[in-house]
Amino acid sequence: MIADFDVSSDWHVAAPYGFLRGLRHEQPVFHSPHLGAYVLTRHEDVRAAYGDAKRFSSAGSLTISRSLTQATRDRLGEHGSFLSSFVANVDPPDHTRLRRSVSRAFTPRAVAAMEERFRRLNEDVLDRVEPDGRADFVPGLGHIPSTKLTARFIGVPESDEEFVKSHVKDWFMLFLSPQPADRQLELADSFLEYLAYVDRLVAARAAAPQDDFTSLMTSLIGSELTHREVVELISTILLGGNDTVPNQLGNSVYRLLRENIWPVPADLTQNAVEECMRIDGASLGSFRYAITDIDLHGVTIPAGALCLLSTDSAAHDETVFDDPETFRIDRPNADAHMTLGYGIHFCVGAALARLQLRTALDVLGERLPGLRLAPGQPIAYRKSIVGRGLPALLVEWD
Template identity: 35%
Template sequence: MDNALFTADPPHHTRHRALVNKALNPRRVRQLEGAMRQIADELIDGFIADGRCELHTQFGIGLPLTVISDTLGVDRSDMPAFKYWSDCMIAGNLDMLDNERRAEVARAVIDFQQYMIPRIEARREQPTDDLLSDLANATIEDSDGAEAAVGPRNLTTAELLPIVSQLLIAGNETTTNLIGNGLVLLIRHPEVMAEVRADHSLIPNFLEEVLRFDGPIHCTFRIAQEDIELRGETIPGGSMVVPMWGAAGQDKDVFPEPRRFDVHRANAKRHLTFGHGPHFCAGAEMARVEGRVAFETLLTRLDNIRLAPGAELEMLPSFSARGYQAIPIEFDPAT
């Protein structure tokens, strides 16, 4: 499937990215905050009486997945399939795969397309109040091969599919791992947890420091379009380049004492975890708001959050994604 946002270049990327920026603009994301809080509370309601949970499966996956599913206007009953498709597409974009996994990813993409095509067509015939309808009926200024404008038109279904897939990815696993990585850091720094619990105004900068210190994506893949000289080394045109966004967060010339986790770090937001330039993450604002809502809710409703006895945290088997396979925790319900 043509990847309209991750790897496309202008002007193709510019036209499609403008639609996604409009769809996920800060005003629209802020309007979703009430729904995010309701979803977060409902998820916690499901396990708070137990005094324990597995953070990913019972909270970290459900929050962003439900939000993006509701925003696109798809049935919540289909969320398990959405999660599977999203995981496969992320792996296809960011991981080095063997042939068996490549085939699985390809099948998942086909299943996703077959699911979305009739829903896109239905939104064109009878628009509803959801993001999928907005995209299905949006127009772009088309051009011929010489970039001369030839007038506005609707996106084709083939053009919409990669955009919707990127929205699904942007609103899914990375936010799950942001929540998980952040909570593990709080557990490992109890003095920080106490400080953030007492003052929720620290949460936005806490999230930026999590993104800098242990962000959910450490690298992406690019292709050099021409020979490039970098610090005395030549990168040949056509070769693969792997920007290590996570390493940028450890640059001591930008972040003094980079291995110190500091929620008061004044320049924490200078991290590159969301990327840089035209391909800056389309879901960054969504992730920030979801992360803030998640930690405001968790720290309000759960006291004495700790790892479950005997818990051994194992990292995801991924080259580029950074997160834990499972985070079993115990807690005391707040009174």
């Protein structure tokens, strides 16, 4: 009998790979009572499910954490269905319309134009902290440049950056991390305050447009988008810039320092980014709903059932990645992971995320070639249903 997932345990995020390997070999479609979902673990099945919107629906898959108490749901009210119209939470044709609108801001030229700005943001942080010789990488080095770049892109004033960062953290904890009942209510109040802030930002840009993403999306209200869709798009992109991308950078630096690969050779930085996303992905998977009964590997997933597409397991599938538990900076197919999604739900900001990770590793390697882990520190990942990130990582340099 294979054990179940347990998102309250340390191993679920830190070291799930023996468990996931057992599932791939013995129960590739696994019903988890703990998650209340059927889990797909093989690379080919996860990829096929991502590409099969007619059987695996995204509609409502991000809508609400199933761990919320009724009191928390009551407190959230209509916003308990927040993300109901976000691009990753809908099926075609709504998905097609939303993605087309958002993609206007992520053209290759627009993304490339952000590289120098992001490099300067990393340089600015290092100018301040380099003389100290040590730092907590997560808040002190990893999060600040991404937070600031995302704020400038969206149009968040610099004076509001800390407000957004703290409330995005609360949002993640509320919806994607198990919390006790009293704490849920506190986080729900923070989340509602955050939504009100984004709503005011959208209204301000509607009245006085500027050169930012919010103004671009606000200009489409009525013709292509609704007000709520714009609020949800902005809110979720802020989540990516304040949480997901910095988490991936922290995971990557921790991996590279453990492997004694620092600084990263310039000609291997891009592949290092892909291998880090494969072996230590900041995203563990995506949820879907079965539209019809689905027969797969002798298991019938009933219509309406929740499914987890485990990209974390898929990225360690030995039928695709040779010796998957070994980090190989020159792995030829490292980019075959699905940490950024796949198919129509491939992350619309993937090019920007990759640019940020590559640029950060380049600048850090140039400025801190002697970067190393501080000895004797405990390493513990944040507990989460679908995300991997370090709350702290102490580093030193000469």
